[in-house]
Amino acid sequence: MSKKVRTIYDLAQLAGVSAATVSRALAGKDLVSAETAERIRKLAQAHGFRPSAVARNLRTRRRGAIGVVIPLGHERGQHISDPFFMTMIGCLADELTERGFDLLLSRVIPDREDWLEAMVDADRVDGLLIIGQSDQSAALDAVARRYLPMVAWGAFEQGQIHCSVGTDNFLGGRMAAQHLLDRGCRRIAFLGNPLPIEIRQRLDGARAAVAGAAGASLIEIPTHLTAELSAAEIAAFLDSADPRPDGIFAASDLIALNAIPLLASRGLSVPGDVRIVGYDDLPISRSILPPLTTIRQDIATGAAQLVDCLLKRIEGKQTGSVVLNPELIVRAST
Amino acid sequence: MSKKVRTIYDLAQLAGVSAATVSRALAGKDLVSAETAERIRKLAQAHGFRPSAVARNLRTRRRGAIGVVIPLGHERGQHISDPFFMTMIGCLADELTERGFDLLLSRVIPDREDWLEAMVDADRVDGLLIIGQSDQSAALDAVARRYLPMVAWGAFEQGQIHCSVGTDNFLGGRMAAQHLLDRGCRRIAFLGNPLPIEIRQRLDGARAAVAGAAGASLIEIPTHLTAELSAAEIAAFLDSADPRPDGIFAASDLIALNAIPLLASRGLSVPGDVRIVGYDDLPISRSILPPLTTIRQDIATGAAQLVDCLLKRIEGKQTGSVVLNPELIVRAST
DNA sequence: CCTCCAGATGCAATCGATTGTAAATTTATT
């Protein structure tokens, strides 16, 4: 074995052609004859040669990578354990690799205001995906004015400048509440922190449904931001509520998961005494007892739409925002 | 405002110096006078100029990015919803950005054998972190022979070639079982699929503890690979076991979370009738009812160690594998 | 047998920053 083939020049020498020909052969251009191309490709394979992505990126002015910005949790943990994000990342990774892009992951650093500008100026990626805009809508709009290839996951609001892809949280909330009403519930409790816009929209949906049902009322219980820490608040509500609710709409499955054992420990059966609906359709929601009725967001479709929009924008086209429909999954908890 | 400053040449012209000086000033080298450097830096700031990372990478032969390989789940979902990975990614992102590296995320594509080779040859990253080696130890060893900057999270086995960082699963398993024994349990059930090496080591630890206790026995119940799907198997075991176990060691918190409602629905109280220990110390384990006793892996420390090892290796130094100690967190479930 | 054309290949500039070394400038020394 001779010395390692590092560059297309090495390979060109081996093949007895010029570097340009090697480059074209490996890129699959039709300017080289089929047989030469084949020979070069075989040679590259044999020597385990892959052209340097960095050099290519410099020349072609394309980065071959998409930046994905996610509110990743650590000890201080906000969404730290929400499986939703993990699933989303997985789906995005699939979509992006399929289209030949790498995935550059970034943490949001909340204490710096120019995090988005910095990302854009660093120019290491062809586009940006923002997962979980929460309350950054204004920041996104500001950047969206001058930077096209950026799409955000989450709520759609009238008047926003940036492009977003997400499910219709209002509709989802209404479906959940309506389902409880259809099952005969009349005193419905909403568990969740309405500060993030997505949650507020779900609450709005629930309000709309309840307002349309005779004799029904909605009790709104703001829980802690972090689902895991909200158990105490839920317990306090359950012990003080009089009369007790006969239906619960939890703004996320994680909250429902916290609530169910609390109900059980108070001798309340699900769905006998209280019916409960979650949101997200986490995998675990299917296997707990009783299996949880929930509103499902199709994450795979969402990820595909995100990437579609982004690629269109990378090509310079404008795209509108996408609002997907959520789906009611009925299980034993109602 | 004149036309956009895109390159150091543009900036050099503005500043009335050469590109080389700009480059050095921005890089903070001491070859340029302090005042010139300051002037250039101000100018760069004013024009929102950042030197191209791609060009720099090409010249310096450094990539400024670390590849993180994770078994990301999608629909077929294996670890799809395990919050452990999300937390790990978050911690790694912190450690890496702090040290000036980007995080390039990759999905494992299980059907291709050369996934690791491809990653290495693509040469887009300075090093690789493998999270969740599961059964790929041999593949890792093969690559480790020729590729230094790679560290894997997970189990350490005698004789492995590659560098790994992880907690002592044997010790963790023994601690969990010993804790149950100390609480007076004598018929202990182990719930978990022992195929992944990490789980097998936990089982081995549990065996060792039980073997050392008079009159105690260990019942090994292999559950489904995916924690979420294992409920049926656990139920089947609970209904057939005679006598019923008085202690349960779940190989992960997720499994314990599945098991607890099953126990409750059979009229078995925790910890009155059955004590139960989990593994991982997920955030939700603290807030369920009863709060779960568990074995905690310190993910933050693990992530820091992973990055430390990797950076040493990028500098060409050898490093040994690191085995961290797990910690028993006692809560109300035992 | 010569010209022409199309297809295949090579030349050389280019992407944007880094850096060894040479040149220019300033400061120190006698």
Place this chain on the structure above:
DNA sequence: AATAAATTTACAATCGATTGCATCTGGAGG
């Protein structure tokens, strides 16, 4: 004042691939 020493700055090569344009080759057509 003249030279040596030290400090700044500029020149130009380099990283490795891409690509417009020029060149070469071989066969068709006249």
